[in-house]
Amino acid sequence: MARKTVFQIIGIALGLGVLMACSLISPEASFAATHPQELGAGRPICSECHSNDVAKGAQKPFAAFDHTPTFVKDHRFQANQDSNTCAACHAQSFCTDCHGGKVPMKPATRFSDRPDLQSPHRGDFMTQHRIEGKMDPSSCYACHGRANNDKCAACHR
Amino acid sequence: MKPRTQVVLLATLMSATAWGQEVSLYGTTMAQMWKQETPGFDKATFTPATQYLGIDATKLGMDNLSLHLFGWGRTDLRDASNFDGSKSGGYLNYGYLQYRFDQANAEIKAGRFTTNQATGFEQVDGVSVRTDLRGGFTLSAFGGKPVYYKTVDPRNQSDYEYQRDFIFGTRLGWRVAQTAEVGVSYLQDGSKAAKDLDIPSPTDYTRKMLGADVHFGAGSLLDFRGRTVFNVANERTNLAEHDYTATVKLGSQVTMTGNYAERDFVNYFAGTNLPSLFRQDENDLFRGFGGSITWNAPTGVQLVADYRHMHRETFGDVNRAGGEFRWSTSERTFLGGIGAHWVNAANTKFVDPATPYRSLSHKEARIWGMVNRGKLSASLDGILQRYENDNPYLVGIRNLYEVVGSLGYQATSNVKVSGDVSYGSTAVAKHETRGLLRAEYRFGFAKKGGR
Numbered sequence: 001m002a003r004k005t006v007f008q009i010i011g012i013a014l015g016l017g018v019l020m021a022c023s024l025i026s027p028e029a030s031f032a033a034t035h036p037q038e039l040g041a042g043r044p045i046c047s048e049c050h051s052n053d054v055a056k057g058a059q060k061p062f063a064a065f066d067h068t069p070t071f072v073k074d075h076r077f078q079a080n081q082d083s084n085t086c087a088a089c090h091a092q093s094f095c096t097d098c099h100g101g102k103v104p105m106k107p108a109t110r111f112s113d114r115p116d117l118q119s120p121h122r123g124d125f126m127t128q129h130r131i132e133g134k135m136d137p138s139s140c141y142a143c144h145g146r147a148n149n150d151k152c153a154a155c156h157r
Numbered sequence: 158m159k160p161r162t163q164v165v166l167l168a169t170l171m172s173a174t175a176w177g178q179e180v181s182l183y184g185t186t187m188a189q190m191w192k193q194e195t196p197g198f199d200k201a202t203f204t205p206a207t208q209y210l211g212i213d214a215t216k217l218g219m220d221n222l223s224l225h226l227f228g229w230g231r232t233d234l235r236d237a238s239n240f241d242g243s244k245s246g247g248y249l250n251y252g253y254l255q256y257r258f259d260q261a262n263a264e265i266k267a268g269r270f271t272t273n274q275a276t277g278f279e280q281v282d283g284v285s286v287r288t289d290l291r292g293g294f295t296l297s298a299f300g301g302k303p304v305y306y307k308t309v310d311p312r313n314q315s316d317y318e319y320q321r322d323f324i325f326g327t328r329l330g331w332r333v334a335q336t337a338e339v340g341v342s343y344l345q346d347g348s349k350a351a352k353d354l355d356i357p358s359p360t361d362y363t364r365k366m367l368g369a370d371v372h373f374g375a376g377s378l379l380d381f382r383g384r385t386v387f388n389v390a391n392e393r394t395n396l397a398e399h400d401y402t403a404t405v406k407l408g409s410q411v412t413m414t415g416n417y418a419e420r421d422f423v424n425y426f427a428g429t430n431l432p433s434l435f436r437q438d439e440n441d442l443f444r445g446f447g448g449s450i451t452w453n454a455p456t457g458v459q460l461v462a463d464y465r466h467m468h469r470e471t472f473g474d475v476n477r478a479g480g481e482f483r484w485s486t487s488e489r490t491f492l493g494g495i496g497a498h499w500v501n502a503a504n505t506k507f508v509d510p511a512t513p514y515r516s517l518s519h520k521e522a523r524i525w526g527m528v529n530r531g532k533l534s535a536s537l538d539g540i541l542q543r544y545e546n547d548n549p550y551l552v553g554i555r556n557l558y559e560v561v562g563s564l565g566y567q568a569t570s571n572v573k574v575s576g577d578v579s580y581g582s583t584a585v586a587k588h589e590t591r592g593l594l595r596a597e598y599r600f601g602f603a604k605k606g607g608r
Contacts, residue, residue: 007389010343014327026261026289033257041489047377059293059332063377063406069451069461070404070414077372077382080273081295081330081338084262092251093183093211093227099271101280102248102306104207104231110187112593113563113575115525115538116485116492122523123540124557124583131517135467135475135500137435138398138420138443142278145429146346146364147306156434 035088043067044089072118101147179216181601185209191591204234213601221259226252248306251280263288272299275326275342276368276386280304283324293334298327303346321347321362321430330370338372346428364428365390366397380404388424397424410455415448444468447477459483473505475517493526519544534565534575551584558582573597 050062065071065078065085079086079095098107098120108119121128133140144152187207192200211227230247237244253268266285273279274287274297283301290296303324324347330340347363370384383401387394399419406412420443426435447465454460462480479498485491502517525538539560544551551557558581565575577593 010341014329014343024290024292024294025263026291028261028289030257030259030262042485051377054335059334059338060372061335061374061376064372064374064380066377068404068412068453069459070402070412070449074402074416076273076278077370077384081340081370081372083274084257084264091211091213092225093213095271096227096250099278100250101271101304102250104205104229104246104248105189109593110185112538112561112577112579113534113536113565113595114527115536115561116483116494116527123521123542123559124581124585127551127557127584128542131500131519133434134472134517135477135502136443136445136469138418138422138425141426141429141435145426145431145435147280147304147430149306149431152431152434156431 031084032088039089043072069118099143102149179601180212180214181599183211183599183601184597186596188594189591190593191589193586193589201236203236203238205231205238206234207231217254221257223255223257224253225255228252258288261289269304272326274299274328275344276366276384277326277344277346277364279324279326279344279346281324293332295330295332295340296328298325300325321428323348335376336374338370340368340370342368342370344368361390362428362430363390364388366427367394378406386425388427390427395424396421397427410453412451412453413448414450415446417446419444439471442470457485457487473502475500475502475505477501479521490529491527495522495524497522532567534563534567536563537561538563554582554584554587556582557584571599 044067046065046067047061047063053062054060060082065082071078097111103110106119106121106125107117108122108125111117111119129140185208187209188204189207190202190204192202207229208231209227209229211225213223213225215223217224226249228247228249231245233239233244239246249269251269251271253266253270256265258264264287267283269280269282270285271278271280272285274285279299280303281299281301282304283299285297285299287295287297301324303321324345326342326344328340328342330338332338344364344366346365350363351357351361365388366386367389368384368386370382372380372382374380381401381403383399385396385400386398388397397420399417401418402414402416404412404414422435422439422441422443423437426432426437429435429437432438445465445467447463449461449463452458452460460480460482464476464478467475467477477498477500479496481494481496483492483494485493498521500517500519500521505517520543521541522543523538523540525536527536528534537560540558542557544555544557559579560581561577561579563575563577565573567573573596575595575597577591577595579589579591579593581589581591583589
């Protein structure tokens with residue numbers, strides 16, 4: 001009962017938020033649609049140039065978007081909350097290279113001429129996935145957990 | 158979405174690109190060939206041809222309206238490479254109209270898109286909106302029909318397709334400039350519970366997730382972010398996930414990260430339509446923690462050392478540790494790397510009672526190099542995975558490996574052709590040789606994108 005009340009309160013708050021949104025919309029100009037300068041090759045460290053700036057809209061230091069090895073492997077929160085900051089440099093197809101949903105081949109094969117990329121599932125991952133799946137199946141779930149992927153269902157019936 | 162509806166939608170969207178003042182078209186055409194020799198099966202030769210195609214058209218009649226499409230098609234010229242025996246396939250990964258407002262980072266998307274603004278990572282046929290509000294608040298929401306990877310015959314429609322008829326997600330966030338952000342999000346996938354179907358189903362595929370996320374940053378020195386997600390589909394609210402990462406920068410060259418994650422399978426896997434793979438009935442819990450330290454030397458050298466401890470209540474503990482060395486010249490004419498990782502599963506239980514640790518323990522090594530000289534490029538990439546003796550997953554094989562060599566020619570700034578040859582040994586195919594030809598092209602005005 002108490003939980004139902006909590007959800008009702010959250011629902012009402014969200015509803016009121018939407019209704020009041022027109023008057024509450026931020027007057028700030030939007031973040032640049034494209035980066036004004038072409039970037040060099042390789043992974044950019046945003047804070048090298050934007051040392052004291054705040055990414056408009058994201059309200060975060062540009063260092064939060066530095067393309068460190070950790071960022072390259074795990075950037076879901078930045079992509080989740082600040083996708084328009086990403087969009088200044090990346091087209092949507094850049095995300096699809098790895099997060100395409102249904103794809104005809106794994107990224108490591110599609111970009112086999114680019115060994116410098118952090119493509120997931122290198123080598124014989126068809127074998128390796130049994131081992132990885134035993135160690136941590138929750139790491140597979142975000143991408144493979146809910147779509148009716150017939151490749152998975154061929155064995156996992 | 159039915160195939161006929163997809164074709165009509167695609168044709169309509171593609172014709173809309175004619176209105177675009179700036180249109181970019183990019184694609185990759187690939188022809189592959191590989192021979193497989195699998196013990197107990199006939200030798201097979203596969204020759205799939207694959208076409209990727211994307212279009213970005215901006216300023217569609219007005220400056221802020223744009224169209225984005227991306228998809229692929231594939232056909233097998235010899236033996237069928239699809240698991241179901243079919244020789245062709247295709248998919249629209251995304252296709253949406255987007256309007257970006259000049260104010261408040263507001264935008265509207267309509268069509269097929271991928272979204273991760275709430276607790277999930279979803280592909281949706283529907284509508285998405287987001288905007289910044291006064292006082293540092295942000296609001297985003299999406300709704301529509303969840304995308305299925307395979308359109309099945311309605312006569313064979315599964316329970317989850319009756320239940321997953323509608324998906325909705327929203328997130329309300331609050332930001333303090335330069336310092337912090339907190340957010341609360343909700344995701345609901347499916348409007349009908351199993352018991353409410355015309356023919357009640359024994360399995361409930363609907364999801365209701367409530368999430369809270371936090372970010373804290375102290376300049377460029379510290380970055381802390383993470384989230385906690387609850388499964389609220391049942392009578393009791395249950396914890397599904399904790400996942401938090403801290404990053405500390407020591408000077409301009411050294412970065413340290415630490416992560417803690419915990420996932421309760423019953424609640425984290427709620428709503429899966431692969432219950433035999435993501436098993437809720439195991440009533441399991443995962444806990445993992447780890448970290449990495451990276452040194453970026455100004456000479457183009459990068460050194461990374463990482464460690465992760467993984468614990469499953471039903472299986473036990475696994476430790477993974479390793480490192481990687483990367484080097485590139487300032488003009489990226491040469492890039493190279495070498496890395497190794499060890500997985501020690503000495504404390505696992507029940508995986509294989511006869512040899513309790515051997516099933517998961519293994520080592521992996523990789524070495525690669527790339528050379529770019531003028532219009533020519535070449536690369537070599539080798540990976541070796543070495544397992545313990547008698548690993549039951551590997552049909553007696555101990556070493557799996559793959560070596561890929563590639564040569565490329567950048568004909569113009571927008572056209573590149575390349576060819577790869579690979580050789581390897583896997584648990585499925587003792588000897589596998591692959592060839593691949595690739596043509597990449599990009600036409601248009603847009604400057605962003607790429608990789």
